[in-house]
Amino acid sequence: MTDLSSLPKAGFLRRLGALFYDFLIVIAIEMIAAGIVIAVLQALMKFQLLNLGPYADIADLLDNHPIWSHVYLLYLVVVWVSFYLYFWGKAGQTLGMRAWRLKLIDKQGNYVTNIQIIVRLISSLFGLANLLALFGKRGLQDIIARTEVIVLPQAN
Structure with missing residues (x-):
């Protein structure tokens, strides 16, 4: 077995x-998640359990309502974070990382913790923190969360 940290x-x-x-x-997953919300709201409207009030339609409600717009945004953020919590927590790889033979590990070569994942996501600045990898092969989020992204060897 190869020492992953090496x-x-x-x-x-x-x-x-x-x-x-x-x-x-993630965009595809977010579209599905948004579709679920819209379908539920449409069903509530059909059975007259939801009144849009001054809003023209469901999109207007989700974009402009002082409470629902924030709840909806939080829901989409939770979906996005859950993607990374699941894949990095389970195997240290997202689907994109698997395609590029990359793996996320901690400094000792183990799987990362949920706290490290959250810290890494917050400090990644939506991927911009990877620019630091141009100079030293570690992104800002890796330094802050004490993680490393390694290149796995090709399978025989």
Whole structure:
């Protein structure tokens, strides 16, 4: 068994490739999550359990209501964070990272904790913190969360 912490660190282009793959997947998941909310609200309207009041339609309600717009945004953020909590917590890899043979580990070569994942997501600045990897193969989020992104060897 290979000591994971001894494997090479991921550079900027590999990180960018995985980030792009994951971006497409997360957008699709967010669209499904949004569709679920809209379907539920439509059903509530159909059975007259929801009155839109001054709002023209459901999109207007979700965009402009002083409470619902914030609840909806929080819901979408929770969906986004859950994607990373699940994949990084379960295997240290998102689907994009798997395609690029990358893995997220802690400094000792173990799986990362949920706290490290949350800290990493907050400090990633939506991927911009990876720019630091241009200079040292570690993103700002890796330094702050005490994690590393490694390149896995090719399977035989």
